Amino acid sequence: MDIRDAVALVAGGGGGFGGATVRRLHAAGAKVVICDLDEAKGKTVADELGDGAVFVQTDVTDEDSVRSAIDTAAGLGPLRIAVVAHGGRGGPRTLDRESRPAPQASFTKPIDLFLGATYNIDRLAAAAMARTEPLEHGERGVIINTASIAAFDGTIGQAAYAAAKGGITAMTLPLARDLAPVGIRVVTIAPGTFLTPAFGDADPVQLDAYWGAAVPFPKRMGRAEEYAQLAQHIAENVYLNGETIRLDGALRFTPKGGG
Numbered sequence: 001m002d003i004r005d006a007v008a009l010v011a012g013g014g015g016g017f018g019g020a021t022v023r024r025l026h027a028a029g030a031k032v033v034i035c036d037l038d039e040a041k042g043k044t045v046a047d048e049l050g051d052g053a054v055f056v057q058t059d060v061t062d063e064d065s066v067r068s069a070i071d072t073a074a075g076l077g078p079l080r081i082a083v084v085a086h087g088g089r090g091g092p093r094t095l096d097r098e099s100r101p102a103p104q105a106s107f108t109k110p111i112d113l114f115l116g117a118t119y120n121i122d123r124l125a126a127a128a129m130a131r132t133e134p135l136e137h138g139e140r141g142v143i144i145n146t147a148s149i150a151a152f153d154g155t156i157g158q159a160a161y162a163a164a165k166g167g168i169t170a171m172t173l174p175l176a177r178d179l180a181p182v183g184i185r186v187v188t189i190a191p192g193t194f195l196t197p198a199f200g201d202a203d204p205v206q207l208d209a210y211w212g213a214a215v216p217f218p219k220r221m222g223r224a225e226e227y228a229q230l231a232q233h234i235a236e237n238v239y240l241n242g243e244t245i246r247l248d249g250a251l252r253f254t255p256k257g258g259g
């Protein structure tokens with residue numbers, strides 16, 4: 001796909017992965033709709049980029065809010081790229097120190113936030129893409145979801161998060177099969193540990209040293225720009241479809257995550 005003619009929607013566009021992807025797609029010539037719950041973060045990215053970057057305050061867990069962001073994107077031109085990269089919290093350990101069970105809501109909430117909201121964006125974006133004229137190869141669009149290597153080797157305390165991310169990985173192929181007749185591809189990125197605002201205010205040098213130690217090579221955390229680089233490649237390479245790509249420097253989580 002030629003990104004220069006594309007409209008892209010990025011959920012979590014004010015965050016680490018989302019912000020880097022917005023900047024990269026915009027630099028490649030796309031018009032980008034930045035969807036984020038956090039107005040300050042989303043507007044900062046939109047203001048930095050100026051023309052061709054629009055912020056729409058969006059709660060990805062709210063169906064109407066997502067619908068209105070997608071309408072905005074489709075109003076700018078043919079929606080071709082949807083990147084789902086919003087963040088949020090996982091759940092606790094299954095039993096606490098006194099062996100009391102975690103509240104059931106601590107499981108269902110991350111499932112709704114990560115898995116349910118991803119499907120909601122995917123289905124609504126796909127409907128908007130399906131209304132566009134096909135490009136070369138009959139392609140109409142591409143959906144890029146974000147899982148995690150926790151989908152494969154979830155750590156202590158990650159039952160809900162791993163289930164949500166595993167769900168995103170599991171639905172990648174059936175979504176690609178569902179959407180193939182209208183020329184929409186679906187690819188998922190499963191990142192390892194990346195230096196993004198999701199890690200809070202901790203010192204980046206210390207974070208890199210701690211989390212990077214477990215990564216075989218390169219011995220550091222990933223950079224959001226490396227996620228964005230892969231997202232751009234997925235958008236451009238029409239033969240990538242129905243697959244989850246690990247982006248992790250060969251990291252495999254131990255039970256506690258680090259090395």
Ligand SMILES: NC(=O)c1ccc[n+]([C@@H]2O[C@H](COP(=O)([O-])OP(=O)(O)OC[C@H]3O[C@@H](n4cnc5c(N)ncnc54)[C@H](O)[C@@H]3O)[C@@H](O)[C@H]2O)c1
Nearest residue numbers: 012014015016017037038059060086087148193194196198
């Ligand atoms: N950083 C990592 O190491 C890492 C590794 C694997 C997977 N991931 C996944 O990648 C995704 C993005 O992570 P990140 O590191 O860029 O996080 P981030 O915290 O830097 O950015 C997430 C963005 O999502 C926004 N957001 C949160 N809730 C929202 C909602 N309800 N509606 C709309 N926007 C909302 C936040 O305001 C923020 O701007 C997450 O799904 C995360 O689980 C991250």
